[in-house]
Amino acid sequence: MSFSVAPILSSFLYIIAANGSDLRPTDLDVPMVCEKCHTGHSSSANRQHLARIACQTCHIPTFAKDALDSQASEATETHRSWLSNQSVAAPFHPTSTKANDLVPRYRFWSGFSSNYLLGDVAAVDSITGNYPTSRPEGSVADGLSKLYPFKYKTAEQPLALLSGELIALDTSLFFATADAYAATRQGLANMGQGANDPYEWVMTDTFQALNHEVSPAGEALQCADCHGSTTRMDLKGELGYQLKGSTATVCTQCHGREEVKPFYEVHSKHVEDKGYDCSWCHSFSRPERGLRMP
Numbered sequence: 047m048s049f050s051v052a053p054i055l056s057s058f059l060y061i062i063a064a065n066g067s068d069l070r071p072t073d074l075d076v077p078m079v080c081e082k083c084h085t086g087h088s089s090s091a092n093r094q095h096l097a098r099i100a101c102q103t104c105h106i107p108t109f110a111k112d113a114l115d116s117q118a119s120e121a122t123e124t125h126r127s128w129l130s131n132q133s134v135a136a137p138f139h140p141t142s143t144k145a146n147d148l149v150p151r152y153r154f155w156s157g158f159s160s161n162y163l164l165g166d167v168a169a170v171d172s173i174t175g176n177y178p179t180s181r182p183e184g185s186v187a188d189g190l191s192k193l194y195p196f197k198y199k200t201a202e203q204p205l206a207l208l209s210g211e212l213i214a215l216d217t218s219l220f221f222a223t224a225d226a227y228a229a230t231r232q233g234l235a236n237m238g239q240g241a242n243d244p245y246e247w248v249m250t251d252t253f254q255a256l257n258h259e260v261s262p263a264g265e266a267l268q269c270a271d272c273h274g275s276t277t278r279m280d281l282k283g284e285l286g287y288q289l290k291g292s293t294a295t296v297c298t299q300c301h302g303r304e305e306v307k308p309f310y311e312v313h314s315k316h317v318e319d320k321g322y323d324c325s326w327c328h329s330f331s332r333p334e335r336g337l338r339m340p
């Protein structure tokens with residue numbers, strides 16, 4: 047690992063330029079990424095991963111770590127409900143559920159994101175079952191994205207049934223009264239809709255980029271954290287690494303029906319040894335690796 051930190055530290059001492067998936071404006075016109083200071087990687091097994099896995103994925107194994115140096119809790123909000131409040135006097139705040147030492151959710155991210163805007167018609171995300179307020183865009187197949195870690199957070203929010211829009215409830219009314227129903231009706235009126243229009247409470251969710259709290263190098267993710275287990279991430283499920291069809295069709299393109307060996311053996315034979323591109327067996331390709339295309 048080599049470093050070139052001095053010039054960067056001196057010019058950007060006060061502001062670190064970056065953008066998130068839900069907080070999109072950048073502070074400066076230079077991207078402040080890990081590679082600004084760190085280049086290369088000492089472990090050869092990891093080198094083949096760097097093209098598609100962000101540094102943060104392996105180096106931020108947990109977030110909202112509870113530091114041991116004080117009594118204070120570094121818990122982060124994981125859920126917010128406007129249907130109750132946790133203050134004894136005004137200003138009333140919605141109930142906030144917090145937790146420590148959380149495992150991220152993982153998504154491919156191209157650096158672009160889709161955020162809910164006031165007036166958009168809300169639509170349920172079939173994977174999470176909730177209404178998205180922010181989503182990283184990207185996929186295993188698009189050639190731009192890398193796998194990133196995200197904080198996942200949910201909230202209960204009102205949805206206007208006639209317009210299908212999420213209601214921006216009137217927070218000043220809520221802070222003064224803790225009356226979520228009145229704040230919702232006022233929110234409808236603020237949006238130019240009927241204050242007595244029907245609405246319901248729905249669950250929304252958001253993905254927030256994780257860039258802070260890099261752990262000591264010895265805590266970086268190991269092979270088994272990602273391969274051969276779905277406890278942390280589901281590579282062959284939502285992340286897109288399943289076969290593109292049944293083994294009866296995929297595996298008989300080149301030879302007769304063979305036994306399906308474990309992941310490492312299949313790739314060692316077909317990718318490393320025979321040089322076949324991923325697209326023979328998966329629905330994505332890795333053109334940068336100069337493998338044999340179908």
Ligand code: HEC
Pocket residue numbers: 047080081084085087088089092095096099100101102103104105263264266267268
């Ligand atoms: C696939 C997981 C993985 C990815 C992706 C990854 N690392 Fe690492 N990194 C590790 C592991 C594991 C170690 C522990 C030592 C080792 O095996 O090299 C490590 C060690 C390090 C170290 C300690 C010094 C050293 O070289 O041992 C630094 C600094 C580092 N990584 C920075 C980065 C940066 C910057 C990126 C993105 C360009 C990155 N890593 C991407 C897994 C990863």
Ligand code: HEC
Pocket residue numbers: 049051054055078079080081082083084101102105257260261262263264
């Ligand atoms: C502004 C420069 C800078 C940036 C940006 C930066 N680092 Fe570092 N990083 C450093 C320096 C300096 C060290 C300490 C090197 C040392 O002690 O030898 C370090 C140390 C590390 C270590 C080793 C920790 C250990 O156990 O010793 C890891 C891992 C690491 N950085 C990963 C990252 C990742 C991942 C990112 C992006 C999220 C990142 N760094 C962004 C400057 C930077």
Ligand code: HEC
Pocket residue numbers: 091092094095098099103104193267268269270271272273281310313314317318332
């Ligand atoms: C952060 C999760 C993560 C960790 C840690 C990790 N991998 Fe991977 N690995 C992946 C992903 C994702 C891919 C697919 C990369 C791509 O899309 O190009 C992959 C691809 C592979 C492949 C596929 C073949 C190829 O040529 O690309 C092999 C083999 C592999 N990893 C072995 C390992 C080994 C060995 C380790 C430990 C030294 C390891 N991986 C650590 C996530 C991980």
Ligand code: HEC
Pocket residue numbers: 272273274275281282287288289306307308309312313316317322323324325326327328332
């Ligand atoms: C000859 C067919 C074949 C090719 C070519 C191939 N794969 Fe796979 N891959 C598989 C099979 C089979 C599995 C599922 C193994 C299992 O179910 O255990 C798999 C699973 C994976 C997984 C998930 C591993 C896990 O830990 O669950 C990753 C990541 C992966 N492949 C990456 C790649 C990449 C990157 C390439 C191209 C560089 C590639 N594969 C090329 C057959 C292939």
Ligand code: HEC
Pocket residue numbers: 293296297298299300301304305306307312315316320322326327
């Ligand atoms: C793109 C062509 C291609 C595809 C697709 C393919 N294979 Fe192969 N496979 C080969 C070749 C070439 C060999 C090596 C034959 C030899 O060395 O004689 C091989 C060898 C094997 C072997 C023997 C491995 C060994 O370790 O000696 C097994 C098992 C196997 N394949 C299983 C599969 C499975 C399971 C699939 C589907 C996931 C698959 N193959 C898809 C081309 C392919």
